[in-house]
Amino acid sequence: MREVKLSIVGFGVVGRGVAEVVARKRAEIGERFGLDLRIVAVVDLWGAALASDADGGGLDPRRILDALQKGGAEGLSPRESLEAHGVRVEELQSPDVIQEVEHDVTVEATPTNVDNDGEPGTSHILTALKAGRHVVTSNKGPLALHFNKLMQAAKRADRKIGFEATVGGAMPIISLRDTLAGNEILCIKGILNGTCNYILTRMGEENMPFEHALREAQEMGIAEADPRSDVLGVDTAVKLVILANALLGLDAAYKDVRVTGITEITPEALSLARDNGYVIKLIGEVDRDGKLEVAPKLVPETHPLNVGGTLNAALLKTDLAGEVMVVGRGAGGIEAASAIISDIIRIFKN
Amino acid sequence: MREVKLSIVGFGVVGRGVAEVVARKRAEIGERFGLDLRIVAVVDLWGAALASDADGGGLDPRRILDALQKGGAEGLSPRESLEAHGVRVEELQSPDVIQEVEHDVTVEATPTNVDNDGEPGTSHILTALKAGRHVVTSNKGPLALHFNKLMQAAKRADRKIGFEATVGGAMPIISLRDTLAGNEILCIKGILNGTCNYILTRMGEENMPFEHALREAQEMGIAEADPRSDVLGVDTAVKLVILANALLGLDAAYKDVRVTGITEITPEALSLARDNGYVIKLIGEVDRDGKLEVAPKLVPETHPLNVGGTLNAALLKTDLAGEVMVVGRGAGGIEAASAIISDIIRIFKN
Numbered sequence: 001m002r003e004v005k006l007s008i009v010g011f012g013v014v015g016r017g018v019a020e021v022v023a024r025k026r027a028e029i030g031e032r033f034g035l036d037l038r039i040v041a042v043v044d045l046w047g048a049a050l051a052s053d054a055d056g057g058g059l060d061p062r063r064i065l066d067a068l069q070k071g072g073a074e075g076l077s078p079r080e081s082l083e084a085h086g087v088r089v090e091e092l093q094s095p096d097v098i099q100e101v102e103h104d105v106t107v108e109a110t111p112t113n114v115d116n117d118g119e120p121g122t123s124h125i126l127t128a129l130k131a132g133r134h135v136v137t138s139n140k141g142p143l144a145l146h147f148n149k150l151m152q153a154a155k156r157a158d159r160k161i162g163f164e165a166t167v168g169g170a171m172p173i174i175s176l177r178d179t180l181a182g183n184e185i186l187c188i189k190g191i192l193n194g195t196c197n198y199i200l201t202r203m204g205e206e207n208m209p210f211e212h213a214l215r216e217a218q219e220m221g222i223a224e225a226d227p228r229s230d231v232l233g234v235d236t237a238v239k240l241v242i243l244a245n246a247l248l249g250l251d252a253a254y255k256d257v258r259v260t261g262i263t264e265i266t267p268e269a270l271s272l273a274r275d276n277g278y279v280i281k282l283i284g285e286v287d288r289d290g291k292l293e294v295a296p297k298l299v300p301e302t303h304p305l306n307v308g309g310t311l312n313a314a315l316l317k318t319d320l321a322g323e324v325m326v327v328g329r330g331a332g333g334i335e336a337a338s339a340i341i342s343d344i345i346r347i348f349k350n
Numbered sequence: 351m352r353e354v355k356l357s358i359v360g361f362g363v364v365g366r367g368v369a370e371v372v373a374r375k376r377a378e379i380g381e382r383f384g385l386d387l388r389i390v391a392v393v394d395l396w397g398a399a400l401a402s403d404a405d406g407g408g409l410d411p412r413r414i415l416d417a418l419q420k421g422g423a424e425g426l427s428p429r430e431s432l433e434a435h436g437v438r439v440e441e442l443q444s445p446d447v448i449q450e451v452e453h454d455v456t457v458e459a460t461p462t463n464v465d466n467d468g469e470p471g472t473s474h475i476l477t478a479l480k481a482g483r484h485v486v487t488s489n490k491g492p493l494a495l496h497f498n499k500l501m502q503a504a505k506r507a508d509r510k511i512g513f514e515a516t517v518g519g520a521m522p523i524i525s526l527r528d529t530l531a532g533n534e535i536l537c538i539k540g541i542l543n544g545t546c547n548y549i550l551t552r553m554g555e556e557n558m559p560f561e562h563a564l565r566e567a568q569e570m571g572i573a574e575a576d577p578r579s580d581v582l583g584v585d586t587a588v589k590l591v592i593l594a595n596a597l598l599g600l601d602a603a604y605k606d607v608r609v610t611g612i613t614e615i616t617p618e619a620l621s622l623a624r625d626n627g628y629v630i631k632l633i634g635e636v637d638r639d640g641k642l643e644v645a646p647k648l649v650p651e652t653h654p655l656n657v658g659g660t661l662n663a664a665l666l667k668t669d670l671a672g673e674v675m676v677v678g679r680g681a682g683g684i685e686a687a688s689a690i691i692s693d694i695i696r697i698f699k700n
Contacts, residue, residue: 021532021670029532164529170671172522172529179514179522179529181699182371182379182691304661304677307654320371320688321520327654327675338670341532349531350700 001034003057004348005103007041007133009094009124010110011078014138014165014340015042016068017333018107019061021341033345041101046078048092050101063087094120098127105344108137109336114238114254118142125150129157136343138165138336144238144254147245162343163246167239168192168312170335171328174246175346176316183318185247187287192239194310194330195223195230196262196282200296201308204270204279210263222310232261233282233294240284240292247316250290260295277301351384353407354698355453357391357483359444359474360460361428364488364515364690365392366418367683368457369411371691383695391451396428398442400451413437444470448477455694458487459686464588464604468492475500479507486693488515488686494588494604497595512693513596517589518542518662520685521678524596525696526666533668535597537637542589544660544680545573545580546612546632550646551658554620554629560613572660582611583632583644590634590642597666600640610645627651 006022008015022037030036038058042049051059063085071081079089098106106128110121118141125142128135135154137143142150143166154161164174168190176185191197195217202213214231217223229235237257244252262282273280283297283305299306304325307313312330317323329335356372358365372387380386388408392399401409413435421431429439448456456478460471468491475492478485485504487493492500493513504511514524518540526535541547545567552563564581567573579585587607594602612632623630633647633655649656654675657663662680667673679685 025532025670028534033531170668171674172526172676175525175529176522178692178696178699179525180688180692181383181695182375182688184378302658304654304657304663308652311654313654318520318688320375320684320691322679322685323677324521325675325677326522327673327677329672334670335672338530338532338668341670342528342530345531346528349528 001030001036002348003036003038004105004344005038005040006105006107006344007043007097007101007103008039008107008109009043009098010108011042011044012109012111013333014336015044015107015109016065017337018109018340019065020334021337023061023065025341029345033349035345035348037344040103041097043092043094043097044078047089048097049082049087049089052088059087094124095127098124098133099131103133105347106133106135107340108135108139110139112140112238114141114144114234118145122146125161126153129153129159132157132159134159134162134347136162136340138340140166140238140242144241147242148251160347162340162347163242164343165336165339167242168314168328169330169332170338171312171314171326171330173243173314173326176324176326177247180316180318180321180324183320185316185318187285187317188243188247188314189283189285189305190240190243190314191281191305191307191312192284192314192330193230193236193282194312195227196236197308197312198222198310199231200262200265200270200280200282203265203267204274207267207271209267210265231263233259236282236284236294240286240294244286244292248286248288250286252286252290252292256290257292257294262296265296273298279306281305351380351386352698353386353388354455354694355388355390356455356457356694357393357447357451357453358389358457358459359393359448360458361392361394362459362461363683364686365394365457365459366415367687368459368690369415370684371687373411373415375691379695383699385695385698387694390453391447393442393444393447394428397439398447399432399437399439402438409437444474445477448474448483449481453483455697456483456485457690458485458489460489462490462588464491464494464584468495472496475511476503479503479509482507482509484509484512484697486512486690488690490516490588490592494591497592498601510697512690512697513592514693515686515689517592518664518678519680519682520688521662521664521676521680523593523664523676526674526676527597530666530668530671530674533670535666535668537635537667538593538597538664539633539635539655540590540593540664541631541655541657541662542634542664542680543580543586543632544662545577546586547657547662548572548660549581550612550615550620550630550632553615553617554624557617557621559617560615581613583609586632586634586644590636590644594636594642598636598638600636602636602640602642606640607642607644612646615646623648624651629656631655
């Protein structure tokens, strides 16, 4: 059994999803892959929970999740919650944990930020690589803004960066690089934002104006309180840049994407489309010439890309395999954790 | 640059597809992956074409393909065609080539045979592993009949068996084992036979009886002259067994599958289904309890599995990622070669 020590940097929905999956599947992953996943540090703005010798080399993820949930319900701060359950919390910040706590894989799960140079994610990833850690991340910002710089840093450090979770959540897409290795990928068209897909699906089904569908999505926890990044197409554009660089080998940046969101779409437009056998989807599209575009597009109702609800889908045109399509769940803590844990397993099993 | 020597055993549609792809993409694969693919032997019932010293270590795949095409058009035998173009042909049989000609990867591309213990494919694969070759194959028979035996033989020999091409052609499915490594795959439902899908699609579109749609498919080269393996569901069942063993970790055999084909489906049944918002598809289905079934099933028209024409599709239910779906081209020499070449690249790049 090979011990794989993880730090989780950023303990929001995704970080907690990773802890939850380790709690549920540590034994199974040990049995199937001979890997013993141990969480040695969890760090967020409130400080760092660190494994002590008494923990036998790893934090108990179930205890941490329970502590935060119960403490939160009682109005305690995360730190108070953890300490009340006997978890050691130190004043350490993320870069210190990444550098100083011995571990194999840094799980970078802080929130995406494309306005501020992808920080703090970018620095976390570079620090981790320099310290000899592999990095697995769900954070789109650093990959969208500094793709080639990060890949070069990984190469220099002889470490891997796993980033399947950055695009399409649990939908396999980044790994299609390897799956379709013999192919040139010529073009990608994708529905890469579940919130927009949900809103457009509901507008079409119920003849509902954009604002109503958005409010419904917010009430259901599908859209965020500040939905701008989703509905203006920014999130789709960021993911498109990652796909362009990772799968098409381009050197694209966010500023290269022509972006139109879904805020101007009317129920009338959807109904006119439907009368002609089409639906409207927010499509991110990139080709080998470096044309990157995010915009609402007509999609034939019978086309495989016409997936509903919050699903994500991507269609890849390739030189040998022709068209290949994947569909899956684009969001959710467990879904992102599925991609992260799979990335970790592949780093050690290949 | 690492030289990777290939033998191609069986030079029908798939074997020629592999030669074609090597001809077209050798330089590109060298550049992208640092692998120099060289075909050192091509063997079929007519004998073995072997690289001589004059060939600089590899056969020219373009010359071989051209020779066979031109010679065939002139009524020459394959052997005569090749010799007329200066290719050395020996009386060697496949097992001799596999054992005696030095190479790294045996591409086993002989026709599938499930009635005769998967031979000659099974012996070819075992011989290759024993001789220290990796094996990449499109041949479903050996994998469907002797899955665990072959995997154990590969493990003992410390060699890999790539078999992405056996199911779904160019559609990524076997590799989802790795892509979704952190997941348990709970259940798979798939449209795994493009011929049946084409026939059912056409029957539904044109209100056509089965026999007419079959004849159309034969005229278009989609169905074989003897279509029984496809339309009786045998081909789907064989692929389902491979998926059951490879992705669900079962120890399933062909005889465990309950199989119903599409020969009894009437245009009336399809039209009744359509009036209620359904289509009929030949679905192969397996779950973790080992229930294996191939049968025509109703699929809602709006369901992502409703793909038309000759496409293949598969829906995987997983414990973490939820439902994941893939769609792609299930047949064709270049499509199978896409999977084979990608398997070869992954063997040497991981």
